[in-house]
Amino acid sequence: xxxxxxxxxxxxxxxxxxxxxxxxxxxxxxxxxxxxxxxxxxxxxxxxxxxxxxxxxxxxxxxxxxxxxxxxxxxxxxxxxxxxxxxxxxxxxxxxxxxxxxxxxxxxxxxxxxxxxxxxxxxxxxxxxxxxxxxxxxxxxxxxxxxxxxxxxxxxxxxxxxxxxxxxxxxxxxxxxxxxxxxxxxxxxxxxxxxxxxxxxxxxxxxxxxxxxxxxxxxxxxxxxxxxxxxxxxxxxxxxxxxxxxxxxxxxxxxxxxxxxxxxxxxxxxxxxxxxxxxxxxxxxxxxxxxxxxxxxxxxxxxxxxxxxxxxxxxxxxxxxxxxxxxxxxxxxxxxxxxxxxxxxxxxxxxxxxxxxxxxxxxxxxxxxxxxxxxxxxxxxxxxxxxxxxxxxxxxxxxxxxxxxxxxxxxxxxxxxxxxxxxxxxxxxxxxxxxxxxxxxxxxxxxxxxxx
Numbered sequence: 001x002x003x004x005x006x007x008x009x010x011x012x013x014x015x016x017x018x019x020x021x022x023x024x025x026x027x028x029x030x031x032x033x034x035x036x037x038x039x040x041x042x043x044x045x046x047x048x049x050x051x052x053x054x055x056x057x058x059x060x061x062x063x064x065x066x067x068x069x070x071x072x073x074x075x076x077x078x079x080x081x082x083x084x085x086x087x088x089x090x091x092x093x094x095x096x097x098x099x100x101x102x103x104x105x106x107x108x109x110x111x112x113x114x115x116x117x118x119x120x121x122x123x124x125x126x127x128x129x130x131x132x133x134x135x136x137x138x139x140x141x142x143x144x145x146x147x148x149x150x151x152x153x154x155x156x157x158x159x160x161x162x163x164x165x166x167x168x169x170x171x172x173x174x175x176x177x178x179x180x181x182x183x184x185x186x187x188x189x190x191x192x193x194x195x196x197x198x199x200x201x202x203x204x205x206x207x208x209x210x211x212x213x214x215x216x217x218x219x220x221x222x223x224x225x226x227x228x229x230x231x232x233x234x235x236x237x238x239x240x241x242x243x244x245x246x247x248x249x250x251x252x253x254x255x256x257x258x259x260x261x262x263x264x265x266x267x268x269x270x271x272x273x274x275x276x277x278x279x280x281x282x283x284x285x286x287x288x289x290x291x292x293x294x295x296x297x298x299x300x301x302x303x304x305x306x307x308x309x310x311x312x313x314x315x316x317x318x319x320x321x322x323x324x325x326x327x328x329x330x331x332x333x334x335x336x337x338x339x340x341x342x343x344x345x346x347x348x349x350x351x352x353x354x355x356x357x358x359x360x361x362x363x364x365x366x367x368x369x370x371x372x373x374x375x376x377x378x379x380x381x382x383x384x385x386x387x388x389x390x391x392x393x394x395x396x397x398x399x400x401x402x403x404x405x406x407x408x409x410x411x412x413x414x415x416x417x418x419x420x421x422x423x424x425x426x427x428x429x430x431x432x433x434x435x436x437x438x439x440x441x442x443x444x445x446x447x448x449x450x451x452x
Contacts, residue, residue, distance in 0.1 A: 021059050028059075044406070051078025054429045054436050056411070067412045067428045067440050072233070072265050073291040076339055077429040083295045086335035090328040099320050103327035109334050113289075113301060116274050116337070120283050123309035125302050126325045126333075130264040130290035131159025133300035134227065136319050137260045137286045138163040140304060144311045145256060147182075147224035151215055154185035154195070155235025155417060158227055158262055167227050170234045170417065184218050186211025188232055189240040192372045192383060193391065193420060203241045212251050219255075225286070226252050227260040230276035234415050236423045237381020239374050245282040258285040258308075264300075265379065268292040269340050269430050272350030272377035279376070295336040299329035345430040346377075352437055353377040356426065359441035367448050369397060375426075382424040397451065398422035404447040410440055 028047055036043075047059045054077050056064050069075055076083060094103055110124040127133050142148050152158065152167040159165060160172050166179035173179065187195035187210065191203040198206050215223075226248065232238040245261075252259045261284040266276035270292055273279050277287070285308065290300035304312075339345065353376065360382055364370040371385035384398040385391050395416050402414045402424065413425045428440065 025059055053077040053079070054432045063409055064406070065410050065428075065436060065440050065443065067410060067426050069427050069429050070296055071291065072425075072427050073294060074296040075269060075292045075345070075430045076295050076336060077431045078296070080295065080339065080431070082335040082339050083297075083332055086331040087297075087328065090331040093327070095328040096323070096326050099322075099324050102325060103330065105327050105334055106325045106330045109330045109337075110301075112334060112337050113293075113303065117287070117303060118283050120285075120305050121287055121303045123304050123306055125319070126330055127290075127300040127302065128298045128321070128323050128329075129159070129300050130262070130288065131161045131164045132321070133264075133288040133290050133302045134158045134164040134167070134260070134262055135161055136302040137288050137304075138167070138225065138227065139319060140302070140308065140312050140317060141225035141258045141260065141286065143315050143317055144308055145224045145258065147222035147256070148180075149182040149184065149219055149223045149257075150180075151184050151186060151223075151226040151257070153188040153228060153232055153235060155188050155190075155232060155238070155420075156185070156227070156229070157234035158229075170415075182220075182222065182224075184215055186215060188235060188238050189244055190236065190238050191241070192374070203244070205241065205244055205247060208244065208247060208251070212255075215255075223255050223257040225258040225260050227262055229262045229264070230266050230280055231271065231376065231379060233265050233379070233425065236383070236415060236417060236421045237375055237379070237425055239376060240280075243281070245277070245280040249282050249284075260284060260286040260288065262288045264288065264290040265292065265427070268336065269346040269349050270377055270379050270427065272353060273346050274340075276376075293333050293336060294329055295332055297329045297332045298323075299333050343431075349377040349430050352428075352430075352432060352434065353380070355434055355437050356380060356428070356441065359438065360426075363441070363445055363448065367452075369394060369448070369452070378426075378428050378430060378432075380426045382426070384422040384424070393417075393420060393422045395422045398424065401444075401447045401451045404451050405443055408443045408447055410443040410447070412440075412444075 048056050049059050050057050054066055056066050113124055114122045150167050154169045156168055157170045158167045166183045169185050187207040189203040189207055191199055191201050196207050196210050249259050261277055263275055267289045287303040293299050360373045364373050369384055370382055371388055371391055372383040374381050384394045386394045398414050405412055415425055416422050
């Protein structure tokens with residue numbers, strides 16, 4: 001066989017493989033169109049076959065750097081050996097139990113999680129999703145205080161189930177009928193787009209005082225809680241100024257309200273600390289965690305004080321679901337926390353975050369369309385504008401660059417608030433290397449150049 005014949009045979013085999021995946025993709029796409037509910041608009045026109053570390057691979061074999069960590073959950077990347085081992089071990093022991101039964105790994109995870117927290121936060125219930133953990137916190141707050149009024153930011157996202165959905169204002173509110181009564185919103189501390197048209201680029205917290213004046217006017221005298229993310233993620237990656245949360249806690253206490261901090265995206269190393277509240281100088285009355293606890297599996301927790309748990313217990317608190325305190329995700333959560341400590345991932349996120357920030361700020365200097373860069377650790381937002389003087393949001397360009405990034409092999413997410421903001425969210429896995437951080441910034445650079 002000649003060299004040309006060998007090359008021709010190899011080319012023919014490659015063509016056949018290409019034809020196979022194209023036919024499979026077309027078949028799967030047909031099934032998507034016929035059978036899948038579109039729960040977040042349209043799906044991407046390809047399928048993910050596998051993941052490895054900070055990368056995912058589509059059905060054509062293309063490698064994509066995952067700067068969303070899955071759904072902001074896979075802080076250890078994809079297929080981390082500790083997560084895989086925990087899953088395999090649990091499948092051989094026990095995966096699921098009756099809700100009144102406890103497996104050792106469930107108790108160990110609650111104890112380990114409590115060991116990372118101050119004495120005020122020691123009682124834990126293990127759940128499935130961030131929505132559910134917020135539901136539990138809201139239910140306990142209402143039961144303990146006897147009130148029903150819940151305050152949140154007007155660009156918040158705490159879930160889309162009943163109580164959590166009623167406290168969500170960034171999306172998903174229109175067309176579904178009335179939300180639960182007693183829910184109110186206050187303006188967020190957005191220095192780039194001051195919601196009360198007062199500050200420019202430095203929030204002096206006037207929005208917080210104005211917000212609680214509005215709450216006082218609307219309240220029927222039955223306050224229960226304020227729920228907030230330490231960094232308002234879906235609402236545009238808004239980072240409150242220093243001193244904001246201690247002041248917020250004072251305002252809540254003066255009204256007999258509990259403070260719930262929703263650390264679905266900020267906990268367990270993401271922002272350069274085990275918990276964002278440690279950086280913010282406040283201890284909440286209730287803490288909810290989810291996404292980053294499960295390493296990519298559905299796992300969440302609500303954490304409260306012993307006194308609050310005792311009060312709710314005596315008042316008959318009930319929250320039973322099919323998968324409360326399931327052993328398998330608890331085993332994975334233990335593995336995640338062990339890796340977090342052993343590999344010092346919070347410190348790593350802080351160091352890598354400085355590198356990512358430097359890269360993003362360099363892009364900001366070179367491209368007029370980048371109006372603002374903000375974040376902490378490995379959680380960053382980049383706001384797109386048509387020009388820096390008007391600060392007019394450029395949603396179309398933001399979507400165009402986002403899709404170009406995907407074409408070039410970078411997955412990142414854009415959040416859009418109609419009439420307000422177009423913001424990229426970048427949240428790489430904490431196990432990324434410096435080279436992979438640079439690779440992501442380089443792809444973003446090319447995508448901007450290609451799109452302008």
